[in-house]
Amino acid sequence: EPEVTQTPSHQVTQMGQEVILRCVPISNHLYFYWYRQILGQKVEFLVSFYNNEISEKSEIFDDQFSVERPDGSNFTLKIRSTKLEDSAMYFCASTGDRGNQPQHFGDGTRLSIL
Amino acid sequence: GDSVTQMEGPVTLSEEAFLTINCTYTATGYPSLFWYVQYPGEGLQLLLKATKADDKGSNKGFEATYRKETTSFHLEKGSVQVSDSAVYFCALSENYGGSQGNLIFGKGTKLSVKP
Numbered sequence: 507e508p509e510v511t512q513t514p515s516h517q518v519t520q521m522g523q524e525v526i527l528r529c530v531p532i533s534n535h536l537y538f539y540w541y542r543q544i545l546g547q548k549v550e551f552l553v554s555f556y557n558n559e560i561s562e563k564s565e566i567f568d569d570q571f572s573v574e575r576p577d578g579s580n581f582t583l584k585i586r587s588t589k590l591e592d593s594a595m596y597f598c599a600s601t602g603d604r605g606n607q608p609q610h611f612g613d614g615t616r617l618s619i620l
Numbered sequence: 621g622d623s624v625t626q627m628e629g630p631v632t633l634s635e636e637a638f639l640t641i642n643c644t645y646t647a648t649g650y651p652s653l654f655w656y657v658q659y660p661g662e663g664l665q666l667l668l669k670a671t672k673a674d675d676k677g678s679n680k681g682f683e684a685t686y687r688k689e690t691t692s693f694h695l696e697k698g699s700v701q702v703s704d705s706a707v708y709f710c711a712l713s714e715n716y717g718g719s720q721g722n723l724i725f726g727k728g729t730k731l732s733v734k735p
Contacts, residue, residue, distance in 0.1 A: 512663075519693065522733075539722065541723070548725050549664070549723075551722040551723060562721075562722060597663060599723075601666075608654065608666045608669055609666075609723060610666070611664040611707075612663050620676050
């Protein structure tokens with residue numbers, strides 16, 4: 507069964523540094539998402555992306571965050587200047603049809619900010 | 621705004637015991653409801669879903685019924701196995717003209733099944 511793949515599985519970064527989290531959605535999917543889960547808390551929506559632009563974003567997704575689909579397969583989340591509170595598990599998801607298909611999730615990237 | 625509330629964990633059961641994980645929701649419209657499961661070291665996997673009132677989602681022996689009158693979507697399984705040990709997330713997404721919105725999750729309930 508096709509999978510959403512995320513790299514790296516664990517990223518350790520110094521506070522203030524930029525970090526890029528990478529995702530390869532399922533190949534024929536059109537809608538892409540990032541969620542995050544701070545340890546012990548809920549999984550929270552960050553941003554959705556369709557047709558090469560952001561379709562929705564939460565208030566968490568401020569100017570420090572950006573997303574990009576640089577080629578036909580990758581979908582990236584960039585945090586420009588990381589803060590301690592950005593430490594979390596970040597999940598990428600994709601779906602082919604927002605009306606009828608569920609979102610398929612990757613295994614996540616654990617981001618640790620020191 | 622929309623929200624999902626799940627029973628607090630962890631839940632510890634013996635093998636073959638009956639499982640219920642309660643989930644209630646608050647939504648302004650007519651959401652779709654989901655249960656996702658996260659096995660240790662893995663991502664979120666869809667377990668089951670229901671898209672309208674009175675629908676029953678089922679998979680791998682798990683069931684949940686969309687109850688609009690009680691705004692609930694409780695997860696049940698008649699006989700749990702050790703392999704069911706995982707974290708279970710209840711979630712909803714609003715439907716906008718036939719298109720699903722983004723997922724809103726509960727906090728998750730950790731289930732441990734002992735042999």
